[in-house]
Amino acid sequence: MIERLSQTRRREALAGLPGWQDVADRDAIAKTFTFPDFNAAFGFMTRVALVAEKLDHHPEWSNVYRTVAVTLATHDAGGVTERDVALATAMDQIAGAAA
Ligand SMILES: C[C@H](O)[C@H](O)[C@H]1CNC2=NC(N)=NC(=O)C2=N1
Numbered sequence: 001m002i003e004r005l006s007q008t009r010r011r012e013a014l015a016g017l018p019g020w021q022d023v024a025d026r027d028a029i030a031k032t033f034t035f036p037d038f039n040a041a042f043g044f045m046t047r048v049a050l051v052a053e054k055l056d057h058h059p060e061w062s063n064v065y066r067t068v069a070v071t072l073a074t075h076d077a078g079g080v081t082e083r084d085v086a087l088a089t090a091m092d093q094i095a096g097a098a099a
Pocket residue numbers: 056057058059060072073074075076077
């Protein structure tokens with residue numbers, strides 16, 4: 001069973017994940033990505049979907065035109081774990097490569 005991050009580790013992880021923030025009303029992290037257009041936003045989601053499936057770890061997300069709003073948590077652990085850090089890191093890399 002994977003464990004929630006310690007406060008120290010969580011702060012350290014967020015410091016290395018620009019734009020990711022704690023969610024106010026639950027144990028989760030979130031970021032809104034903005035792309036040049038819908039094609040770039042949906043291309044990002046497609047690439048992330050393949051990674052998420054490989055990791056067996058899936059985002060809560062929504063898309064409006066060229067923005068993608070993402071929330072990450074590990075339901076099995078009831079909060080943020082290293083799996084969320086790994087997926088957030090992959091998302092930042094994919095978004096960076098798409099920009
Ligand atoms: C059965 C399956 O492995 C689990 O439901 C996985 C799938 N993807 C998941 N994704 C996320 N974000 N959190 C989980 O706890 C989770 N659990």
